[in-house]
Structures are given as structure tokens and as C-alpha cells.
Amino acid sequence: MRIEKALTLYEKLNILTDAAKYDVACTSSGTERKNDGNGTGSCQQSGICHSFSADGRCISLLKILFTNECIYDCKYCVNRRTNDVMRTSFTPEEVCTLTMEFYRRNYIEGLFLSSGVLKSPDYTMELLYATLHKLRTEYRFQGYIHVKAIPGASQELIRRIGFLADRMSVNLELPTAEGLKLLAPHKTRKKILTPMRLVQNGMEENKKELILYRNAPSFVPAGQSTQMIIGASPESDYQILQVTESLYQKFELKRVFYSAFVPVNEDAMLPARTDEGPPLLREHRLYQADWLLRYYHFRAEELLSEEEPNFNVLFDPKCNWALKHLECFPVEINRADYKMLLRVPGIGYKSASRIVKARRLGVLDFPDIKKMGVVLKRALYFITCNGKMMYPTKLEEDYIARNLLDTKEKLPKEVVNMGYQQMSLFDDVRFREDFYEKNLCV
Amino acid sequence: MKRIYVCNDTVTGILSAIYDAWKKEKNSENCSIAFRGKVEAELFCDYVEVEETEHKARAVEAMICKHLGESVYGDLYYAMLSADRQKADAVLGTMLEARTLSDSRRIMEHLSHPKVEKVFELSRRVGAEAHALKGFVRFKELSGGILYSEIAPKAQLLTCLAPHFAERLPMENWMICDRTHEEYAVHEAGKRWVLVQNEVLDPSVVSEVSERELLYEKLWQGFCQTISIKERENIKSQRGHLPLRYRPYMVEF
Numbered sequence: 001m002r003i004e005k006a007l008t009l010y011e012k013l014n015i016l017t018d019a020a021k022y023d024v025a026c027t028s029s030g031t032e033r034k035n036d037g038n039g040t041g042s043c044q045q046s047g048i049c050h051s052f053s054a055d056g057r058c059i060s061l062l063k064i065l066f067t068n069e070c071i072y073d074c075k076y077c078v079n080r081r082t083n084d085v086m087r088t089s090f091t092p093e094e095v096c097t098l099t100m101e102f103y104r105r106n107y108i109e110g111l112f113l114s115s116g117v118l119k120s121p122d123y124t125m126e127l128l129y130a131t132l133h134k135l136r137t138e139y140r141f142q143g144y145i146h147v148k149a150i151p152g153a154s155q156e157l158i159r160r161i162g163f164l165a166d167r168m169s170v171n172l173e174l175p176t177a178e179g180l181k182l183l184a185p186h187k188t189r190k191k192i193l194t195p196m197r198l199v200q201n202g203m204e205e206n207k208k209e210l211i212l213y214r215n216a217p218s219f220v221p222a223g224q225s226t227q228m229i230i231g232a233s234p235e236s237d238y239q240i241l242q243v244t245e246s247l248y249q250k251f252e253l254k255r256v257f258y259s260a261f262v263p264v265n266e267d268a269m270l271p272a273r274t275d276e277g278p279p280l281l282r283e284h285r286l287y288q289a290d291w292l293l294r295y296y297h298f299r300a301e302e303l304l305s306e307e308e309p310n311f312n313v314l315f316d317p318k319c320n321w322a323l324k325h326l327e328c329f330p331v332e333i334n335r336a337d338y339k340m341l342l343r344v345p346g347i348g349y350k351s352a353s354r355i356v357k358a359r360r361l362g363v364l365d366f367p368d369i370k371k372m373g374v375v376l377k378r379a380l381y382f383i384t385c386n387g388k389m390m391y392p393t394k395l396e397e398d399y400i401a402r403n404l405l406d407t408k409e410k411l412p413k414e415v416v417n418m419g420y421q422q423m424s425l426f427d428d429v430r431f432r433e434d435f436y437e438k439n440l441c442v
Numbered sequence: 443m444k445r446i447y448v449c450n451d452t453v454t455g456i457l458s459a460i461y462d463a464w465k466k467e468k469n470s471e472n473c474s475i476a477f478r479g480k481v482e483a484e485l486f487c488d489y490v491e492v493e494e495t496e497h498k499a500r501a502v503e504a505m506i507c508k509h510l511g512e513s514v515y516g517d518l519y520y521a522m523l524s525a526d527r528q529k530a531d532a533v534l535g536t537m538l539e540a541r542t543l544s545d546s547r548r549i550m551e552h553l554s555h556p557k558v559e560k561v562f563e564l565s566r567r568v569g570a571e572a573h574a575l576k577g578f579v580r581f582k583e584l585s586g587g588i589l590y591s592e593i594a595p596k597a598q599l600l601t602c603l604a605p606h607f608a609e610r611l612p613m614e615n616w617m618i619c620d621r622t623h624e625e626y627a628v629h630e631a632g633k634r635w636v637l638v639q640n641e642v643l644d645p646s647v648v649s650e651v652s653e654r655e656l657l658y659e660k661l662w663q664g665f666c667q668t669i670s671i672k673e674r675e676n677i678k679s680q681r682g683h684l685p686l687r688y689r690p691y692m693v694e695f
Contacts, residue, residue: 013661017668035609042610049683050577051694053670056679060577063669101658104589104614105581106607107694143610262673278673357551361543368554371563 012088013098019068019079020114022264023171023227024257028060028109028144030222031166039140041103041110043166043222047144048109061112061146062102066090066127070116074173074184076232078264079116089118092131096139103143110144110166111135121152129157132164144222149199151191158198159219167222167254170196172247175240179233182269196251199224203252223254230286231261231279232270236309241289241300248293258286285311292318295349296342314405319345322382323397329382330389333369334359346379366390378404444472446484449492449530451477452598453522456530457499459492463534464502470538470557475530510540511547520572521564523597532560571595572602578688579603581616582659583652589616590648592691600627604635619643659693666694 007015029047049058065079067089073081099111113131118124128147135141147165149158162168170192174180177189199220206219226247230240244256260278263270289311292298296318303317304310312320322329322345331340333355341352351373358364358372365385370376380390381400393399447463449455459475467473476482481489506515518533526532535557540549552558581589589611593599600620604627607616611629618627626643629635689695 010661010664014664014668017665021669021671035612037612040611040613044576044606046573048573048577051666051692052680052684053666054677054680055670055672055674056676056683057670057674058683059666059669062665098661101654102662104611105583105658105662106577106579106591107662109577260674262671280674354551354553357548358553361548361552362554364554371559372553 007088009094009098012090012094013064015086015088016065016068016090017063019116020063020065020112022078022259022262023063023112023114024259025146025167025169025225025227025255026058026060026063026112027146027167027225027255030254031144033142033166033221035142039142040100041141041143043110043142043144050106050108060109061144062099062108062110063112064090064095064098064114066095066113066115066124066131067118068116069118071119072117072184072186074187075265075267075269076183076229076261076263080265083265090131092127092134095131096135096141099135099141099143100139103141108143110146111141112146114148115150117150117152121150122154122157125150125153125157125161129161129164132161136164146222149195151187151195153195155198158195159202162199162202162219163217165220167224168199168220169225169227170199172226172228172243172256174233175228175230175235175243176233179235183232193251196224196226196253200251223252225253225255225257227257227259229261230258230283236304237282237286237289237311238300238304238306238309240286241293241304244286244290245293245300256290258283258290281313282311285317289317297339298343315401316345318343319378319404323401326395326397326400329395330384331382332387333364333383333385344379344382346375346377346382348373443486443488444474444484445488445490446481447473447475447490447492448478448481449475449494451480452494453519453601454496454499455492455494456522456533457502458494459530460534460537461498461502462490462492464537467534467538470531470535473534475534477527477530480527506537509546510537510549514540514547514550517550517561517565520568520597520602521561523599523602524564524568525596526564528560529564532557532564536561568597568599568602571597572599574688575599575603576606578684578692579607579618580691580693582693583655584648585650585652587615587652589614591616591618592621593618594621594687594691596622598623598625600625600637603627604629604637608635617648619648663694 027047029045031043032045033043035042047060049060051059053059068079068085069087069089070079070081078085095113102108113128115124115128118127132145132147145165146167146169147161149168149170151170172192173184173187180187180189202219203223209216210218247253247256260280260283261271262278263273289303292303293300303321311317315323322343328343331344338352338356341347341355342349351369354372355364355369358368363386366376376390381393381403445466447459449459456475463473463475503515506518518536521529521533536549539552539555539557540546543549543552549558550562553562575593575595579591579593581591584590600618603618607618608629613631615631616629620626626638626641627635628638
């Protein structure tokens with residue numbers, strides 16, 4: 001039913017935020033920009049989190065849809081054409097004012113503008129372009145902008161908008177082409193990968209231009225990212241991780257985000273609604289493996305295989321790898337090379353680099369590496385300092401696994417719900433060795 | 443006999459104390475720096491009152507930058523801002539230890555030394571708080587259009603925060619008030635920011651907000667509530683990332 005009614009800005013913001021909340025990325029990292037003295041805003045390489053919502057996710061950007069009208073009918077999406085929800089659109093002016101007023105109060109680091117598809121991909125992309133152009137030129141906004149590239153939009157539009165944004169992303173939506181065909185009948189893998197390739201090529205060209213002309217405008221300086229929904233289609237973790245790996249390698253993405261499927265629609269094609277809640281542990285394991293690919297020199301097939309296609313519930317992927325490769329351990333802290341240190345459970349990439357530097361200046365012992373951020377209760381089974389282990393331990397899979405489970409760390413909620421409560425001694429590796437690693441959004 | 447240098451708990455104070463100590467001391471066992479008003483009396487010690495001057499502070503700063511490098515100065519500076527009582531000793535101890543290394547610039551890698559490790563730890567903690575506050579500072583628009591913010595950090599962070607906001611809001615009049623240390627960073631549009639200490643602000647000046655301020659506060663509060671996904675609610679995680687102590691000064695809580 002169509003009822004026309006003028007909405008207040010508050011109501012619009014409410015509707016278009018609610019419609020945007022399932023988008024994962026909130027990152028404001030990856031680019032450093034100073035203010036030119038004539039406008040508002042700057043960017044910081046590390047990104048800045050401005051708040052945290054009740055679900056524990058970081059709020060960094062004003063994450064909104066331009067419109068929640070949509071010509072598509074993706075089965076998992078709250079904005080699908082066939083859903084009877086209140087529809088509205090911002091004007092470019094409204095988006096600009098909100099961004100500027102929030103920014104100067106330091107509520108946000110910038111704008112994340114996504115959109116439903118209004119009339120056609122090009123028509124929608126034009127609107128996004130007009131908004132960003134106004135924001136960058138009229139309002140002289142120099143903070144962070146993340147914009148969605150709409151699959152199917154013309155090459156020229158994507159090129160133009162790329163010069164206004166810091167980051168662009170095209171949602172992969174689902175890990176495989178089959179999943180897409182089933183759940184997003186109007187989108188195809190090709191339509192999604194085309195803009196991704198365009199952005200990649202644009203960045204490549206821009207790099208060359210920047211070498212020639214230092215002041216050439218920069219194209220998507222913070223790189224591109226994507227996201228996929230986990231648990232709406234039947235792919236295994238191994239398949240998902242392989243897709244991720246090839247996205248990093250072939251499309252040079254900055255980040256791949258995973259979004260645990262939250263059922264918002266009833267549809268025969270979607271998994272049946274259960275009481276278990278979204279598959280958060282699975283999502284968490286995927287992020288951990290993602291870190292291992294990007295920072296720890298692991299390859300997808302080292303972590304999972306056709307025979308073992310899903311992550312271990314009890315152990316994080318790195319711990320799991322170590323338990324299966326005890327022949328590589330123990331490693332000597334004072335001699336092992338950096339890449340091997342990275343593979344030790346309880347040693348993060350920052351503590352590994354601290355170890356490598358500090359051991360040039362003196363011999364390291366267990367208390368020293370503890371201060372550097374190594375989580376000893378996890379690492380102690382896998383390392384020696386000066387040829388000695390911290391305690392006498394056995395290098396056996398069962399023995400170590402049992403002891404790791406005994407370290408009295410809390411069990412994730414999902415595992416409790418699955419009936420593992422008796423083992424309330426779960427050791428959850430969240431790569432917490434370092435402050436900056438705590439956030440998924442770095 | 444052990445000498446204890448007594449100074450104020452400011453960067454200028456600590457650097458002046460280091461200036462005085464540097465010529466006499468070779469070894470961090472025999473000397474210590476204590477803060478005026480917080481001295482714990484020890485037996486068999488000489489207490490030396492430090493005369494604090496900008497000149498001494500600049501000289502030590504220049505010396506550190508020259509011999510240890512700017513990045514090490516950054517760590518030492520952060521450590522000096524912290525609320526820890528032993529911070530000055532840790533800084534002095536680290537500098538004395540750097541003398542013994544063949545490449546003094548690598549001093550911060552020497553984490554098996556207790557003083558260096560202390561500076562590393564303090565610097566990390568202060569750096570983390572400064573980074574967090576870059577996001578958690580909330581300005582409200584006063585009736586004159588001035589942006590005003592209050593914070594209550596553990597460390598003396600204004601000198602870390604002000605350059606950040608001066609960079610990003612060069613055309614605004616703004617002011618950040620540090621309630622813990624009663625200091626202010628004040629920025630006038632188009633000018634450099636200044637640090638104001640030992641002044642009392644008349645509360646009536648900052649109590650009246652602009653007309654549209656309430657509208658944007660309400661919009662922001664609505665946004666923060668709506669953006670959360672109910673099925674994923676996790677208050678503990680939220681508290682881990684955004685500790686309660688920051689929230690009294692944040693409009694969305």
C-alpha cells in the first residue's frame with residue numbers, strides 16, 4: 001500500500017539507519033589526510049572509533065542508506081521490493097547537513113553512504129555522486145567517506161565517484177554464485193565482480209598518476225572492501241575462506257567482512273528460523289582466520305581442507321593448526337625466525353616483532369616476553385627460552401588440548417548454548433595481546 | 443647518598459628535574475624524582491628542590507630528540523603525561539640506560555630492562571587513552587556557536603588531543619576542558635590552540651547551548667540506538683570497548 005506522508009528528519013534518519021545496520025564495515029582506516037585549512041575534517045591512518053552500540057560494534061561513520069526503496073528482491077534483505085515497510089529517501093542536502101553537524105560535534109569520523117536501488121543502478125549512483133560532490137565541494141568536507149558501488153552502474157560513474165570517496169565497497173552478498181542465484185535473483189556474480197575490478201584498475205592507474213604528479217586527485221585511497229553473509233546458504237568454512245583468499249589475491253581488497261545471517265524475512269529459500277541466534281562463533285572464527293591470512297602468512301588450505309571443511313568450535317584456527325603440527329614445535333624464542341614466531345599460539349604479530357627486536361639487545365626469558373604481550377598460558381606448550389620450557393610439559397596433542405581447555409577463560413555464549421557448558425574452561429583466543437588488535441575495524 | 447629531586451607533576455617539571463640530575467647521576471639506583479606534595483619521606487636521602495624553567499625543559503627535549511630520536515621522545519613524553527607516580531624515575535632510568543647501548547636510538551626495543559619496560563607500558567596506556575578520546579570527545583554547540591567539550595581522562599592528555607582537533611576543525615571556535623587536571627585547550631578559528639592552566643571557568647559561560655543543539659543531540663541518540671542489531675546484543679563487549687568512565691561526558695549515554 002502506498003501512503004504519502006511527510007516524514008521529519010528524525011523519522012527519516014531512523015528508517016534509513018535501521019535499513020543500513022546490517023552492513024558490517026564501519027572502518028575509517030587506511031588513509032591519512034590533513035586539512036587544507038579551508039574546510040572541515042581530516043583522516044587518520046589508524047581510523048577512529050567514536051562510539052560503540054549495544055551490540056558491541058564500533059560506530060565510526062554515519063552509516064545510512066540514501067534510500068530504502070529498491071527494485072530488487074533479495075530474499076535476505078529487509079529492503080526487498082516485496083516487503084511492506086515504510087520507504088523514504090534523503091535529499092543530498094539532508095545527508096550533507098547531518099554529516100557536517102555530527103562531524104563537528106565529533107560524533108563521527110565520516111560518512112558511510114549506501115543505498116537501495118532506486119529506478120536503476122545508474123540513477124541511484126548519480127544521486128550518491130551528487131551527494132558526495134556537494135559534501136566535498138560546497139561543504140568542503142575532508143573527513144572519511146565510504147560509499148557503496150552499486151552493481152550494474154556504469155564505469156564512468158564509478159570512476160567519478162571514486163575520486164570523491166576514501167573507500168568503496170561492492171557487497172559480494174553470498175560466498176558463491178549458486179547462493180547468489182538462489183537468494184538474490186536479480187544480481188549475478190559477474191555484475192558484482194565487474195565494479196570490483198573497475199575500482200581495482202582505477203586504483204592501479206591512480207598509483208601511476210600519483211607517481212608522475214604528486215597532486216593528482218587520489219582514487220579510493222583507503223582501498224576497497226566487501227562483505228558476505230554467513231549462514232544463509234550452505235557453503236562450508238573452507239569454501240568461504242578460499243573465496244576470501246582469492247579476493248585478497250586477485251582483487252587486492254583491503255578487507256573482507258563477514259556478517260552472521262540474521263533472519264529478517266520469512267522465505268522458503270532461507271534457513272528456518274531457530275532460537276540459536278545468528279552464527280556469531282562461526283563469524284568470529286572466520287575473522288580469526290582472515291587475520292591469519294592477512295597478517296600471519298597462513299594460506300587457506302593450511303587451516304582447513306576438504307576432509308575438515310569447518311572450523312573447530314573449541315580452538316581458534318591458529319591453535320588448531322599448531323595442535324595438528326606439533327612436529328614444528330617447540331620453537332626457541334631467542335632464535336626462531338619471525339614467521340615461525342607468528343605461528344605460535346599466544347604470540348601476536350606485534351609481540352613477535354618486539355621479540356625479534358628485543359633479543360638483539362639481550363637474552364629473553366619468560367617474564368620478558370610476557371611483558372611484551374605474549375599470552376604465556378597458551379604459548380608455554382610451544383616454546384622454549386634458552387632451551388628450557390616454562391614448565392615440564394608433554395608435546396602431545398591430547399595433553400596440550402586438555403590443558404588449553406583448562407585455562408579458565410570464559411566459554412563463548414554460542415558454545416554454552418551448544419551444550420558445552422560442562423567445559424566452562426574455554427580458552428578463547430581473540431588475539432587480545434594488543435590494544436589495537438582488539439577491534440575488528442582496524 | 444641517594445638524591446631525590448623534587449619537582450611538580452608536569453612535563454616541564456620532570457624535564458627540569460632530569461636536567462639537574464643528568465649532570466650528576468650515572469646510575470638510576472642512586473637517584474630518584476618525586477613530585478611536590480606527594481613525597482614519601484625516606485631515610486638517608488638528600489632532597490633537592492628543582493628550579494623549573496622552560497629553558498631546561500627545552501634543552502632536555504632537544505637532547506633526547508637528538509640522541510634518542512623523535513620516536514623515543516614520543517614514548518617518553520606519553521609516559522610523562524601518565525598518572526603513575528614512578529613515571530619520572532622510569533623516564534630518567536630509561537635515559538641513563540640508553541647511555542650504555544651502542545645504538546641509543548634502539549632503547550625502546552630493550553624491553554628486558556625494567557625501566558624501559560615501564561616507559562613502554564605507560565606510553566602504551568597513555569597512547570591508548572589518547573586514541574580512545576579522539577573518538578569519545580563530544581562537543582556541544584554553545585549559544586555563541588562555540589564548540590565546548592568536557593573530559594575526565596586519567597592522564598594529562600590535552601596536549602595530545604588539541605593538535606588533532608586543531609587539524610580537523612581549523613575554522614571552528616572550540617574548547618576542551620580537562621576536569622581531572624583543571625586545564626583547558628582553547629582554539630580560536632583560524633589561529634593556533636593554547637593551553638590554559640590555573641584559571642577557573644565561570645560555569646554560566648558554558649551552560650547555555652544553541653537552539654539547534656538539542657535537535658542534533660536527539661538525532662544522534664536515535665542513530666546510536668537504531669544502528670544496534672538486537673539479535674547480536676552484547677553489553678559486555680560494548681563495555682569492554684567503551685568503559686563506563688567515559689560515558690558521563692558522552693551525549694548518547
